[in-house]
Amino acid sequence: MAAIQRRKFDTLIIGAGGGGLRAALKLSDADASVAVVSKVFPTRSHTVAAQGGMNAALANVLPDNWHWHMFDTIKGSDYLGDQDAIEYMCRAAPKAVYELEHFGVPFSRLDNGKIYQRPFGGQSQNFGGDQAARTCAAADRTGHAILHSLYQQNIRARTHFFDEYFSVDLLKNDEGHVLGALIFNIHDGQPIIIEAKTTLLATGGAGQLYRTTTNAMINTGDGLGMALRAGVPLQDMEFFQFHPTGIAGRGMLITEGARGEGGYLVNGDGERLMERYAPKAKDLASRDVVSRAIATEIREGRGCGPNKDYVMLKLDHLGEAVIQKRLPGIRQTCMTFLGIDPAEAAIPVFPTAHYTMGGIPTNRNGQVVMPVKDTPEEVIEGLYAAGECACVSVHGANRLGGNSLLDILVFGRAAANHIIDYLKENRYHRSMDEASVNKAMARFQRWDKKAEDGGESVSALRDELKAVMEQHCGVFRNDEVLKEGVQKIEQLAERLKEATIGDHSDTFNTARVEALELENLMACGLATMHSACARRESRGAHSRIDYPERDDKNWMRHSLYSFESGLDYKPVRTKPVSVDSFPPKPRVY
């Protein structure tokens, strides 16, 4: 085989969503040579789907300050968020917004010319007082506007893009320094070694782990899989945010606004199910309560449809005029993806996986950290992570709306700042370890194995994985369900080792890409299932029927799952940078 092409850069960034592009821009503007590798064209990254907005205590509409934002984020995290990182993020938020404005993001305005801010759930004034208005938005396309502005700025700053290249694995030397990655060109299947003094993972979340998800097909946890295979543990993977009302079998969100307008859920017996689970709030109970109620109804055989695997959201009693005026987007989505007009018929719904709170553990500089001997957070030299694939942890057990765009921008920038300093002190590439290259190449070439050897198909295994995750690690969790899930996913992981693909061509071999993606998803699934099975409490998005209470004494700690050591734990960083700690309190709204 011909020698593998090699390219050298100061920094390799894997992923071209908001986190990756924010870091790339800062680095390119500082005259670092930056390669951004993305499996799709950068402006097709999942950041484009973020509609809500970005939190910052600008106080343009109502009184606000970063300290209240910090309190809300810690409370929202169910006290699992690291308070130093949360303080850093909330203090940095206004600057992050103004920077975006200078990059060309057209934030919606108030009549006085200031940036408009809308109220969102979980926002308060005065540490739990009146509703705050903290979310800055560019109409309903904030993520799109941010992504496009950052991409254009990166073109100006001459960032080098590898579009439609897939990253296989990180490359390391004997001392554990990360020195780049093996990637390949999806167009022609040719591998390239990117040698980099620093590598930033910014690959987004892993929503494709679940059968019903709001996430795009690209969200396959690629960076998370790469980290695990490089010996880095994943943190708090049991915390996956579900939205209660996704379109069943499809995944798209039906916003809470539909229930806010008077919509309600019914089971297969035609009963209004929420009356039994939340007699007062009924259909407007919090997301986790509604999600669990739907899952319970289905598990107990009261679902709707031929397989009794969804419930119905009724809006038809509201009348066509109200639906068209208040919920036009939902009406169009239902008509397109279900052929159902919600003004005439009920919508089949099921909880849909939305956001990966866990991820690659980092400190607030974006440096990836892991326990080494007695040190819980030893820095891995040369490796950084930012955005949904990282776990700083600012979202803890539950993310607040408007904090995800903020997270990617603040920590994309923070990682770049640290990398700039690192590059000043590490001016030369370290020599590449060929054993690491060979290992990555072996993974890449493993899929050349021919189908006549009788391996299972990748797509069938992917469907099984999603079903196992949904049934055993969705919103309904108890010891029995999770233990069975652990067994099933361990078996699936073994079977994947023998799977084969039918296409062995080099040109746009999407079968190979999907196989590599499934390996990443399987890694995420293992981490998620094991971490969820072990955590015997209910906190934020992790809700156990058999352990319904939060247990701060035993479980106010981060989970770490690695292939090498299984589960480990580390303490939550409860000490902020400059202010007093917020001690845990019951999370009631």
Add this chain to the structure above:
Amino acid sequence: MSEQNEISASQLRWRCRRGMLELDMLLNAYVEMEYDNLSAEDKALFLKLLDYQDQELLGFLLEKKEPSDVTISALITKIRSICNSKFNCMKAIE
């Protein structure tokens, strides 16, 4: 055109990977159900459609916006019709 004549199903399928689930589903449904029936011109036109930005494409496909290009507009109508037959029945929910 010669290069476009050779556009493979997998190349189109990869270009249908977008930042939004809705687009993934609609665009992939079109490729899965129609690729074998597409002429070289159809494939080239579809590739042209895929060059639009995600938000714009979603606006077209969910009928929030009308494309100014009539050939694109006709393609959108065709995609919507094909997706109707794929998605618009309760039986399709697995």
